[in-house]
Amino acid sequence: MSSSVIDLLATEARFGAQNYQPIGVVLTRGEGVWVWDIEGNRYLDCLSAYSAVSQGHCHPKILAAMVEQAGRLTLTSRAFHNDQLALFYEEIAALTGSHKVLPMNSGAEAVESAIKSVRKWGYEVKGVADGQAEIIVCADNFHGRTLGIVGFSTDAETRGHFGPFAPGFKIIPFGDAAALDAAITPNTVAFLVEPIQGEAGVIIPPAGYFTEVRELCTANNVMLVLDEIQTGLGRTGKLLAEQHEGIEADVTLLGKALSGGFYPVSAVLSNNDVLGTLRPGQHGSTFGGNPLACAVARAAMRVLVEEGMIENAATQGARFLQGLKDIRANTIRDVRGRGLMLAVELHPEAGRARRYCEALQGKGILAKDTHEHTIRIAPPLVITSDQVDWALEQFATILTQDFS
Numbered sequence: 001m002s003s004s005v006i007d008l009l010a011t012e013a014r015f016g017a018q019n020y021q022p023i024g025v026v027l028t029r030g031e032g033v034w035v036w037d038i039e040g041n042r043y044l045d046c047l048s049a050y051s052a053v054s055q056g057h058c059h060p061k062i063l064a065a066m067v068e069q070a071g072r073l074t075l076t077s078r079a080f081h082n083d084q085l086a087l088f089y090e091e092i093a094a095l096t097g098s099h100k101v102l103p104m105n106s107g108a109e110a111v112e113s114a115i116k117s118v119r120k121w122g123y124e125v126k127g128v129a130d131g132q133a134e135i136i137v138c139a140d141n142f143h144g145r146t147l148g149i150v151g152f153s154t155d156a157e158t159r160g161h162f163g164p165f166a167p168g169f170k171i172i173p174f175g176d177a178a179a180l181d182a183a184i185t186p187n188t189v190a191f192l193v194e195p196i197q198g199e200a201g202v203i204i205p206p207a208g209y210f211t212e213v214r215e216l217c218t219a220n221n222v223m224l225v226l227d228e229i230q231t232g233l234g235r236t237g238k239l240l241a242e243q244h245e246g247i248e249a250d251v252t253l254l255g256k257a258l259s260g261g262f263y264p265v266s267a268v269l270s271n272n273d274v275l276g277t278l279r280p281g282q283h284g285s286t287f288g289g290n291p292l293a294c295a296v297a298r299a300a301m302r303v304l305v306e307e308g309m310i311e312n313a314a315t316q317g318a319r320f321l322q323g324l325k326d327i328r329a330n331t332i333r334d335v336r337g338r339g340l341m342l343a344v345e346l347h348p349e350a351g352r353a354r355r356y357c358e359a360l361q362g363k364g365i366l367a368k369d370t371h372e373h374t375i376r377i378a379p380p381l382v383i384t385s386d387q388v389d390w391a392l393e394q395f396a397t398i399l400t401q402d403f404s
């Protein structure tokens with residue numbers, strides 16, 4: 001059977017739900033920062049599966065851990081103990097300074113689990129009347145795709161015709177501490193927020209925002225829940241993005257790079273009694289905390305630290321950002337980023353970002369547009385200076401063209 005690009009795309013279109021509109025490249029292999037399509041063309045991956053492949057494609061040490069564990073024991077369910085879970089707990093707690101860990105699979109599940117946990121904490125510890133708990137979230141948030149989560153999205157595409165939605169969420173502008181102050185009531189149990197809004201277009205809040213947020217949450221006994229599913233594990237040049245402002249969340253959510261792209265692994269981490277409110281039978285997941293996931297996550301965390309990927313994200317991120325800023329092109333409206341979480345926002349008149357991403361494909365770079373006019377750039381954290389410089393040449397070539 002021939003599997004040309006055309007055939008595969010036609011088959012996908014015929015059988016698959018059309019909930020994505022991928023760029024027309026069919027990938028078959030990956031190694032480090034590189035991926036190859038079925039025709040043998042090589043690309044620098046500047047998306048890293050939305051930051052899930054931070055350790056680089058098919059990292060040999062994560063692969064070895066996965067293969068070894070897969071041949072021994074993959075799933076026990078939490079009805080029994082397995083010999084990887086305790087070690088995973090110990091290592092993720094040591095890495096992040098957390099006291100309690102709840103292992104889940106997808107990022108959205110970690111978010112849902114955090115929502116359930118902070119509500120329970122609100123009723124059982126804070127003393128909010130049953131059914132009255134409020135959670136504050138930000139406009140333009142992205143926390144996943146489950147029903148609970150899309151119910152408090154402000155994006156019409158994300159919410160449209162999926163209702164009715166659960167009550168109990170209040171939406172305030174991102175980066176506005178006064179709005180948080182005004183929104184908190186005695187029934188507020190948590191503020192759920194991304195340190196940097198990734199899907200919204202790499203939106204970085206004003207300096208000092210999270211310091212104020214931390215103070216407001218502490219003063220009002222409100223749990224600060226940081227969704228670090230995209231920003232965490234080195235992406236912004238620090239282990240956790242909260243470290244840029246020297247604060248500590250009460251609840252931290254990790255996912256994506258927690259498995260280096262091998263397997264869905266997420267976790268809710270808490271520094272206090274939020275997770276302590278969960279009793280046997282009150283929450284769970286068949287796959288959450290399975291030995292394969294734990295072995296993969298342990299290896300993914302280990303290589304991140306041992307191979308200096310977090311420091312490299314800071315160094316190469318600064319180089320990439322400066323290089324993008326140095327590109328003189330009237331298509332560019334703004335360049336921003338922290339670590340290797342970068343974005344180029346185009347002038348609305350410059351045409352859709354998608355066109356630029358398609359042109360970048362022709363230059364051997366895979367990047368993803370977001371919100372019409374923004375190109376998001378997030379290569380694996382193992383990228384080298386030479387690779388950054390090469391990527392910058394391609395970006396310069398494409399950004400100085402006009403696709404309007």
Ligand SMILES: *Cc1c(COP(=O)(O)O)cnc(C)c1O
Pocket residue numbers: 050105106107108109111142143144145194198227228229230231255256
């Ligand atoms: C990707 C992402 C999620 C959802 O993770 P899934 O694994 O896709 O469910 C949640 N929050 C943020 C900030 C993300 O980037």
